[in-house]
Amino acid sequence: MSVEKEPGFRKSVELLFMRAAEKMDLAPDLVNKIRVCNSTYTVRFGVKLRGRIQTFTGYRSVHSEHAEPVKGGIRYALSVDQNEVEALAALMTYKCALVEVPFGGSKGGLCIDPRAWDEEELERITRRFAFELIKRDLINPSQNVPAPDMGTGEREMAWIADQYHRMNTTDIDARACVTGKPLEAGGIRGRVEATGRGVQYGIREFFRHEADKQIAGLEGGLAGKRVIIQGLGNVGYHAGKFLQEEDDCKIVGVIERDGAIINDNGLDIETLKSHINEHGGVAKYPHGTYVENGISALEHECDILIPAALESVITRENAGRIKARFIVEAANGPITAGGDEILRNNGVVIMPDMFANAGGVTVSYFEWVKNLSHIRFGRMQRRQEEARQEMVIEALEKMTGKSFPDELRGAFVSGADELTLVRSGLDDTMRGAYINMRETWHRLKRDDPSMDLRTAAYMISIERVASSYRTLGL
Numbered sequence: 001m002s003v004e005k006e007p008g009f010r011k012s013v014e015l016l017f018m019r020a021a022e023k024m025d026l027a028p029d030l031v032n033k034i035r036v037c038n039s040t041y042t043v044r045f046g047v048k049l050r051g052r053i054q055t056f057t058g059y060r061s062v063h064s065e066h067a068e069p070v071k072g073g074i075r076y077a078l079s080v081d082q083n084e085v086e087a088l089a090a091l092m093t094y095k096c097a098l099v100e101v102p103f104g105g106s107k108g109g110l111c112i113d114p115r116a117w118d119e120e121e122l123e124r125i126t127r128r129f130a131f132e133l134i135k136r137d138l139i140n141p142s143q144n145v146p147a148p149d150m151g152t153g154e155r156e157m158a159w160i161a162d163q164y165h166r167m168n169t170t171d172i173d174a175r176a177c178v179t180g181k182p183l184e185a186g187g188i189r190g191r192v193e194a195t196g197r198g199v200q201y202g203i204r205e206f207f208r209h210e211a212d213k214q215i216a217g218l219e220g221g222l223a224g225k226r227v228i229i230q231g232l233g234n235v236g237y238h239a240g241k242f243l244q245e246e247d248d249c250k251i252v253g254v255i256e257r258d259g260a261i262i263n264d265n266g267l268d269i270e271t272l273k274s275h276i277n278e279h280g281g282v283a284k285y286p287h288g289t290y291v292e293n294g295i296s297a298l299e300h301e302c303d304i305l306i307p308a309a310l311e312s313v314i315t316r317e318n319a320g321r322i323k324a325r326f327i328v329e330a331a332n333g334p335i336t337a338g339g340d341e342i343l344r345n346n347g348v349v350i351m352p353d354m355f356a357n358a359g360g361v362t363v364s365y366f367e368w369v370k371n372l373s374h375i376r377f378g379r380m381q382r383r384q385e386e387a388r389q390e391m392v393i394e395a396l397e398k399m400t401g402k403s404f405p406d407e408l409r410g411a412f413v414s415g416a417d418e419l420t421l422v423r424s425g426l427d428d429t430m431r432g433a434y435i436n437m438r439e440t441w442h443r444l445k446r447d448d449p450s451m452d453l454r455t456a457a458y459m460i461s462i463e464r465v466a467s468s469y470r471t472l473g474l
């Protein structure tokens, strides 16, 4: 595959998909069936606001129903259109298959600038959009389960859940109709941080493999590694915060809507985030150099580049100037097919979106299971685990005649609560998926030097979707 002209986002996803499919031994008609988006529902609805009827356009796209419910976020942005939603729905299919979350792929979007409306207006718009989707079973605990995405969060999910409940008053599983809800509305601990946390766990796993690090020209551990993040939204903020606070990475650059801030001695994510919240951007942040042309900061010297904002930011135009040798796609589709080709030829290692940002949907899966089981993870076992650990300590002390070290006692005894279990499940998922991905990557690389992690990820996903189609007898 050689990308002559820069394709749009949807075409880009298809090209990257085909690059992998062509390396597999699959019937072309099956490949075609997996590639296409099953359906896209478009709705135009009116809401009376500010004295007039405002018309909004929304979408819910279902890429693949090989597993149900289908899953994927709802995005609020002016960039939303059918092509974008379909590309994102396709990525959801591959993402879920890769991390073994038993869902098909879907995505929704509303073409709106959420900052242009106040909270009350957004609630009315969201409830009306949800109403349109619910009445067509495009929001439903057993068929289609949305979640937050760009421009939406816990608040919108709570409105959607409540709207579903109002329209399905006797459905005992109503809360499982959407994930990413606040705790009081049936959410799960650790969902807000999940995507950023998954990025951290994915990078940690990458750093456990010497051979992989070597390909990216990296040495040693994560401590001191220079990181640039594009976008301090929910994903970028959490990824940056955890990498800085827990892995001692140095965040040398942050790119935001209004420009970038660079500081080779390291930026403090918390302070920068407060500044952004207060002033609406990074300009005038006193602890770094402001660069007005933010996107150019993607080309700044660093060890790990984390695009965590929009799609199509690394393209044929700028890919050749990227200095990072390791790129982690925390956003969906930040690198176009053309950009991907240039980076690959330059030996850059790309941790693909469908893996890197899969933490969100993984913890969404845990939330959905929690809602269906109507009980918090750990509720039955926690105290019993603690009692057993106490017994172990007592036995050790009796046997040795020595007392157990006080500083270890707390951590040794404490039983796992919901947050601990969610993080453990997420870590296990990210580690397992990375190991599968790298195994395919290295195995095929022996005969095909052009093999990369993204192609490996696609191949694993495509094979899983194909085998469920085979089982279905299709």
Ligand code: GLU
Pocket (backbone or CB within 6 Å): 071, 072, 073, 074, 145, 146, 147, 148, 149, 150, 179, 332, 357, 358, 360, 361, 362, 364
């Ligand atoms: N919007 C997120 C994504 O792109 C989360 C989807 C979900 O949790 O269903 O993966």
